[in-house]
Amino acid sequence: MTTAVFFDLDLTLLQYTTDFESIFERAVPDAPDGAYERYVSVLLDSFDQLSTDPYYEGFGAVVSEFDVDADPETLTTRHAEAELAATTVPESAHEALVRTASDRPTGILTNGTLEMQRAKLERHDLEAVVDAVVVSNDPDVAARKPDTGIFHAAEASLPADDYVYVGDTYDEDIVGARQAGWDAIHVGTDGPDDDPARVDSVDEAVARILD
Ligand SMILES: [Mg+2]
Structure with a gap:
């Protein structure tokens, strides 16, 4: 019996050194009141609609509706650079991923978006470690968690x-x-306190899987 292990990326393997509003402000210094909220609203809707370019759509709304003297391409590029610069992968999480991948089929x-998530993986030397990368807004996947479609795409990939x-x-x-029929380990504090899936760290999750 082979058990494949997939990891979430943002806030599981990868952490942020600053909050999302600060990242936005690096792309749009001195943003008018309400611009960030409008950006977030359009961004999240675009993600839900499985857009391949939700950041561009979010900044498009900001440029067309507010007094911002820049084009959406420039803001999107600046934001991507600021977001990447704000990412970090703890050594312990990197090691836990390597340990898993040396023992099991392993994926992300x-x-x-495919472009942004791959850029994060490359920046932190994670892509070469794993056997598969499955991203919701990749047109070949076109399903977002918690939709079982993305888990089925992962099964097909590995x-x-x-x-x-x-x-x-x-x-x-x-x-x-769980809806897709998978086992799950929760590295977090949201959800029910008494769920046995909860652990404190990626290391602990991997120890539970491998040891
Ligand atoms: Mg996450």
């Missing part, structure tokens, strides 16, 4: 007898994985 399963998912967001990661 993440909500986001055949195995069983699957386990490691993620930080209870309603998306743990509920979604």
Whole structure:
């Protein structure tokens, strides 16, 4: 029996050194009141609609509706650079991923755009470690957690007898994985306190899977 292991990326393997509003402000210094909220609203709707370019759409709304003297391409590029610069992967999480991949078929399963999520993986030397990368807004996947479609896309990308998912967001990661028939380990504090899937760290999740 082979068990494949998929990991969530944002806030599971990868952490942020600053909040999302600060990243936005690096792309749009001195943003008018309401611009950030409008950006977030359009961004999230675009993600939900499985757009391949939700950041561009978010900045397009900002440029057309507010007094911002820049084009959406420039803001999108600046934001991507600021977001990447704000990412970090703890050594312990990197080592846990390497340890898993040396023992099991291992992948990344993440909500986001293919371009941005791959850029994060490359920046932190994660892509070469894993066997598969499954991203929600990739047109070949076109399903976002907790939709079971993204878990089925992961199964197609990495055949195995069983699957386990490691993620930080209870309603998306743990509920979604279980609905798809997967086991799940929760590296987070949201959701029910008494769920036995909860652990404190990626290391602990991997120890539970491998040891
Ligand atoms: Mg996450």
